[in-house]
Structures are given as C-alpha cells and as structure tokens.
Amino acid sequence: MFMSQVLDLMLEPFAYNYMTKAIWVSALVGAVCAFLSCYLILKGWALMGDALAHSVVPGVAVAYLLGLPYAVGAFTSGIIAALGITFVKRLTMLREDAVIGLVFTTFFAIGLLIVSINPTSVNVQSIVLGNILAISDEDVMQVIIIAAVSLTILGFKWKDLMLAFFDESHARSVGLNPWALRVLFFVLLSACTVAALQTVGAVLVIAMVVTPGATAYLLTDRFGVMICLAMVIGAATSAFGAYVSFFMDGATGGLIVVFQTLVFLTAFVFAPKHGRLAARRASRAAVAS
Amino acid sequence: MSILTTMLTWITDPLAYGFMQRGLVVAVLVGAVCALLSCYLVLKGWSLMGDAVSHAVLPGIVIAFVLKIPLAIGAFAAGLGCALATGYLKQNSRIKEDAVLGIVFSGMFALGLVMFTKIETDQHLNHILFGNMLGVQWPDVLEVAIITLPTILIVLARRKDLLLYCFDPAHARAIGLPVNILHFGLLTVLALTIVASLKAVGIILVIAMLIAPGAIGYLLTKRFDLMLGIAATAAIGSSVVGTILSFHIDAATGPTIVVTQAAVFVMALIWSQRPRVAISRTAALK
Numbered sequence: 001m002f003m004s005q006v007l008d009l010m011l012e013p014f015a016y017n018y019m020t021k022a023i024w025v026s027a028l029v030g031a032v033c034a035f036l037s038c039y040l041i042l043k044g045w046a047l048m049g050d051a052l053a054h055s056v057v058p059g060v061a062v063a064y065l066l067g068l069p070y071a072v073g074a075f076t077s078g079i080i081a082a083l084g085i086t087f088v089k090r091l092t093m094l095r096e097d098a099v100i101g102l103v104f105t106t107f108f109a110i111g112l113l114i115v116s117i118n119p120t121s122v123n124v125q126s127i128v129l130g131n132i133l134a135i136s137d138e139d140v141m142q143v144i145i146i147a148a149v150s151l152t153i154l155g156f157k158w159k160d161l162m163l164a165f166f167d168e169s170h171a172r173s174v175g176l177n178p179w180a181l182r183v184l185f186f187v188l189l190s191a192c193t194v195a196a197l198q199t200v201g202a203v204l205v206i207a208m209v210v211t212p213g214a215t216a217y218l219l220t221d222r223f224g225v226m227i228c229l230a231m232v233i234g235a236a237t238s239a240f241g242a243y244v245s246f247f248m249d250g251a252t253g254g255l256i257v258v259f260q261t262l263v264f265l266t267a268f269v270f271a272p273k274h275g276r277l278a279a280r281r282a283s284r285a286a287v288a289s
Numbered sequence: 290m291s292i293l294t295t296m297l298t299w300i301t302d303p304l305a306y307g308f309m310q311r312g313l314v315v316a317v318l319v320g321a322v323c324a325l326l327s328c329y330l331v332l333k334g335w336s337l338m339g340d341a342v343s344h345a346v347l348p349g350i351v352i353a354f355v356l357k358i359p360l361a362i363g364a365f366a367a368g369l370g371c372a373l374a375t376g377y378l379k380q381n382s383r384i385k386e387d388a389v390l391g392i393v394f395s396g397m398f399a400l401g402l403v404m405f406t407k408i409e410t411d412q413h414l415n416h417i418l419f420g421n422m423l424g425v426q427w428p429d430v431l432e433v434a435i436i437t438l439p440t441i442l443i444v445l446a447r448r449k450d451l452l453l454y455c456f457d458p459a460h461a462r463a464i465g466l467p468v469n470i471l472h473f474g475l476l477t478v479l480a481l482t483i484v485a486s487l488k489a490v491g492i493i494l495v496i497a498m499l500i501a502p503g504a505i506g507y508l509l510t511k512r513f514d515l516m517l518g519i520a521a522t523a524a525i526g527s528s529v530v531g532t533i534l535s536f537h538i539d540a541a542t543g544p545t546i547v548v549t550q551a552a553v554f555v556m557a558l559i560w561s562q563r564p565r566v567a568i569s570r571t572a573a574l575k
C-alpha cells in the first residue's frame with residue numbers, strides 16, 4: 001500500500017505533458033553540451049563557453065522585441081561578440097581573459113538594459129535563469145533542430161576536431177584545415193549555448209559545457225570513452241534535475257547544475273585511477289614499498 | 290548659454306530626489322573600489338576569478354538569511370570558500386584551473402538558486418542578482434562606505450607590493466615579500482569589494498565593474514600609478530553619468546553604468562589607436 005503510494009508520487013511528474021517535455025528536452029541539451037565540453041576542458045576554453053552564453057543575451061532581447069526567432073537573434077549577437085573579442089585583442093596588448101571578460105559583460109549589460117527599457121517583452125529571469133518548464137513548442141522545435149544537426153556533425157567530425165585541436169601539425173599533414181574546423185566548432189558551440197540558455201539560463205550554461213567533460217576526464221584516459229561518458233552524465237543529470245524540479249516547484253537550471261557538480265565531486269573522490277582515494281592508496285603503496 | 294543650463298538641469302534635476310542622491314553616493318563608492326581592484330585583476334589575468342567569486346557568494350547570502358547574520362559575512366565566507374575550493378581541486382586533480390573555477394562557481398551559484406526557492410524571505414532574487422541601487426537606504430550607504438573606504442586605503446597603501454606580486458610572484462618571494470599573505474590578501478579584498486557592490490550592481494554585473502576600468506587605464510598609460518588614477522576617474526565618471534542617464538531613459542541603473550563604461554573603453558581604444566604621425570614619418574625616412 002505504502003509502496004504504491006511512493007510509486008504514484010514518483011510517477012506523478014510524467015502525468016504532466018510539460019514535465020515529460022522538459023525532461024527529454026533537458027536530456028537532449030545536456031548530451032550535446034557534454035559532447036562539446038570534452039573539447040572545451042582539454043583546450044582550456046571554459047571561459048569561452050561562459051562568454052558566449054552571456055553575449056547572446058542582447059540578441060535574445062531584441063529577437064523577443066521584434067518577434068523574430070529566438071535563435072536568430074542569439075546567433076547574430078554571439079557572432080558580433082566573437083568579432084569584437086578578436087578585434088580588441090588584435091588592437092591592444094590586453095590579456096585575452098580581460099578582453100573576453102570585457103566584451104561579454106558589456107554585451108550582457110546591453111541585453112539587460114534593453115530588457116529593462118521594455119520590461120513587458122520578456123522576463124529577465126527566464127533569460128538569466130532559464131525556464132524549461134514553460135518552453136514553447138516552437139522553442140522545442142529549435143532545440144531539436146540544433147541538437148540533431150550538432151550531434152550529426154560531431155558524430156562525423158569528432159576525430160577530425162580532436163586532431164585539429166590537439167595536434168595541429170599532424171592534422172595539417174593529413175589534409176585537414178584546422179582553422180575551418182575551429183570555426184565549425186565555435187558555430188556548434190554557440191548554437192548549443194542558445195539551446196542551453198533555455199534550459200539552465202545564461203549564468204549556468206558554463207556548467208553544462210564544462211562539468212560533464214571534466215567529470216569524464218577524471219574517469220578515463222581515452223577520448224572516445226570520455227565523450228560517451230560525458231554525454232551519459234550530461235543527459236542523466238539534466239533529465240534528473242528537470243524531474244526533481246517538479247517536487248521543488250522550480251529552479252530547474254539550479255537543480256541540474258547541482259547534480260552535475262555532485263557527480264563531479266563523487267568522481268573527484270572515488271574515480272578509479274585519478275580520484276583522491278586512488279591517489280592516496282598509490283602514495284601509501286609507494287611509501288610502503 | 291541655454292545649452293549649458295539644459296545640461297546643468299539634466300544633471301541636477303534627478304538629484305532633487307533622495308533615492309537618486311543615495312544611489313549616486315553608492316555608485317561612486319563602488320565604482321572607485323572596483324576600479325582599483327580591476328587594475329590588478331587585468332594585469333594578473335584574474336578576470337575569471339572575479340567572475341567566479343562574484344557568482345559564488347549567492348549560497349552564502351541565502352545561508353546568512355536563514356541564520357539571520359549580516360549578509361555581508363555570509364557572502365564573504367562563500368566567496369573565499371570558492372577561491373579555496375578551486376585551489377584545492379586544482380592541486381589534487383588533473384583538470385585545468387579555468388575548468389575547475391567554472392565547475393565550482395556554477396555549482397555554488399546553482400546551489401544558491403535552489404536554496405533560495407526553498408526559504409521564506411522578504412528579499413527579491415532580482416535585487417541580489419542585479420542590484421537595487423535606487424532602493425538603498427542611508428544605513429545601506431553607511432555599510433557600503435564601511436566596507437569600501439578601508440578596502441581602498443589598504444589597496445592604495447600596499448599597491449607596490451601587490452603590483453610586484455601580480456607581475457612576478459617569484460621575484461616578490463625572492464625579495465622577501467610574504468607572497469601567500471599577498472595572495473590571500475588580494476582574494477580577501479576582492480571578496481570584500483564584491484560584497485560592497487552587491488546592493489549597487491548585483492552579483493552578475495559586478496564583474497564588468499571589475500574589468501573595464503582597469504582595461505581603460507591599461508590602454509592609456511604604461512605607468513601603474515597613472516593607470517590606477519585613470520581607472521578610478523573613468524569608473525567614477527561612468528558611475529555618475531550612468532546613474533543620471535538611467536533616470537532619464539528609465540532603465541535599470543546597473544546595466545546603464547556598465548554600458549557607459551564600455552563606451553568609455555571604446556573611446557580609449559580609439560584614442561590609443563591614433564596614428565603617431567611624427568614617429569611613422571621618421572621611420573619612413575630611414
């Protein structure tokens with residue numbers, strides 16, 4: 001009797017259309033972002049993910065204002081921000097991190113300024129913190145298209161990307177174009193950032209494109225395995241976060257990222273080879289011998 | 290003459306309101322302290338650190354609500370906790386520092402969001418995230434002054450040591466400076482600055498105040514003392530103009546200040562690119 005009550009309670013979210021939608025859309029976004037995160041954490045590009053997520057905000061605000069598709073505005077302002085970063089970096093001696101920080105915070109502030117002048121067009125919290133539980137069908141369509149295209153391209157190109165990023169001269173010698181692959185990667189990243197924006201919001205996108213890859217990196221030394229692990233972690237934590245948010249009345253983005261961080265910390269302590277416990281065992285064995 | 294009068298009334302009209310006076314005082318204080326810090330962050334490459342610490346204070350603020358202690362203490366502890374946790378995780382795993390910072394601060398920010406939805410509070414999440422400069426009361430102004438003024442004094446008094454530490458930690462250690470104390474001192478000052486900026490610009494935009502002024506100063510001079518002065522002037526000027534502008538165009542104050550600073554940066558960028566005619570001519574002659 002009691003068991004069936006618990007079961008009813010646990011299955012309750014699935015009775016609501018918006019919940020099932022939120023759960024599988026989150027899982028999809030989590031998986032694609034996790035794929036990209038493997039490259040970002042190995043290249044030291046964590047700040048790029050954060051910067052892109054903030055830079056798209058003015059585009060989103062203008063798109064809402066003019067009734068354009070969300071993704072078009074986001075994409076445009078993301079590209080303008082990337083050009084701005086390149087431009088300022090070329091003209092000045094400023095450190096790269098300062099230039100990136102300067103440009104993305106400015107874009108973010110412009111976005112907030114536009115929203116604050118037209119408070120009716122869009123709720124600022126849904127941009128900054130995400131609002132997957134109220135995602136519209138058109139936005140779901142956009143996310144599906146983004147995810148499907150990205151996964152297909154990544155599926156075909158993941159080895160080329162790996163080669164181009166981590167062994168450029170070798171990549172060149174086998175006839176790849178590292179520059180074109182880099183552009184391709186950043187186009188995919190900004191598209192996925194737009195998708196992630198709706199799930200967890202601009203502030204937490206960085207977790208989606210960093211944490212699963214970092215977790216997987218602690219668990220394996222092989223890049224192919226790392227990608228698979230990261231995708232499983234990203235999809236599972238995102239789906240679970242969306243599911244639990246039903247019982248918490250909201251904060252979907254927050255919950256997803258909290259679960260991603262918990263999985264990371266678990267891997268940090270218990271990972272078979274690179275975890276803290278394994279390292280301690282190894283050093284004790286070394287002392288004993 | 291009439292243009293001058295119009296400009297003057299444009300500036301003085303908003304000041305007839307008490308909330309504008311208080312907002313302006315806070316904007317100037319916060320602008321000044323952020324500007325000083327930004328010079329060090331820009332030189333040391335700590336932009337992401339500033340971003341991380343500012344986001345990570347959220348759970349500290351929420352816990353401070355629950356425990357009914359001053360918000361500043363909770364925020365300060367959480368900000369410092371973020372920096373320490375990042376150091377620990379980086380030292381004990383093979384993950385790069387930027388990724389570790391990203392993981393820690395997004396995790397803490399997310400935790401803060403989740404906790405916020407579960408507690409009863411009279412605070413608005415929007416005010417914490419974006420600041421509420423025009424809603425500050427005189428006791429708040431006093432609190433901001435108590436945090437910012439000593440911070441400004443400390444940074445100015447130790448500016449040479451901090452500069453050496455930022456540029457060349459090995460040299461700083463070699464001549465006997467307490468490098469660890471300087472490191473944590475800088476982190477502490479950073480956390481304090483972010484706490485002070487909370488009420489004015491909120492935890493999301495403070496990072497803009499912590500980068501732009503330093504970058505402006507860096508573009509215009511090669512001398513550090515001058516850089517501090519330019520950064521502070523640019524930041525205070527932008528704070529005043531931004532606050533008054535936001536009154537006239539009816540926009541949020543924090544973002545307006547940040548966009549004003551960005552405009553100053555663009556002007557500085559153009560100025561720094563001015564052709565040095567004399568030099569290029571002599572070069573051409575040779």
